[in-house]
Amino acid sequence: TEIQQERPDSGNILTHPDYIDGNPDLIKPKKLLNPVKASKSHQELHRELLMNHKRGLGVESKPELQRVLEHRRRNQLIRQKKEEEEAKKLQSPFEKELLKRHQRLDQLEKEQEKQEDHAPEFIKVKENLRRT
Numbered sequence: 001t002e003i004q005q006e007r008p009d010s011g012n013i014l015t016h017p018d019y020i021d022g023n024p025d026l027i028k029p030k031k032l033l034n035p036v037k038a039s040k041s042h043q044e045l046h047r048e049l050l051m052n053h054k055r056g057l058g059v060e061s062k063p064e065l066q067r068v069l070e071h072r073r074r075n076q077l078i079r080q081k082k083e084e085e086e087a088k089k090l091q092s093p094f095e096k097e098l099l100k101r102h103q104r105l106d107q108l109e110k111e112q113e114k115q116e117d118h119a120p121e122f123i124k125v126k127e128n129l130r131r132t
Contacts, residue, residue, distance in 0.1 A: 036042055116124065
């Protein structure tokens with residue numbers, strides 16, 4: 001049997017394994033993984049920090065939550081605009097004609113109100129009496 005010889009170096013604080021390197025029957029122990037470093041979110045954050053460091057950018061001043069909320073608001077506004085444009089495009093000729101008539105009626109009502117405002121008060125009262 002071969003025994004691994006320890007060095008008499010007192011400054012070395014690493015311990016040597018007590019198994020023989022040349023024996024193929026033995027299973028060598030593997031170093032345990034750190035669960036924090038193994039997590040996907042940690043790896044993504046580390047990768048992002050490295051990329052920012054390479055680009056020369058500092059750590060972003062906005063927190064992640066604020067960036068996500070702004071991104072959602074922006075997407076929501078874009079979606080609303082698209083829906084409004086589609087709704088305008090999908091109006092049938094009948095709906096367009098109804099809208100035009102409604103606008104004309106509103107204009108006529110406004111013109112009548114303007115004319116009534118310029119008429120003397122006794123004419124207004126006389127018209128109200130005729131109606132009743």
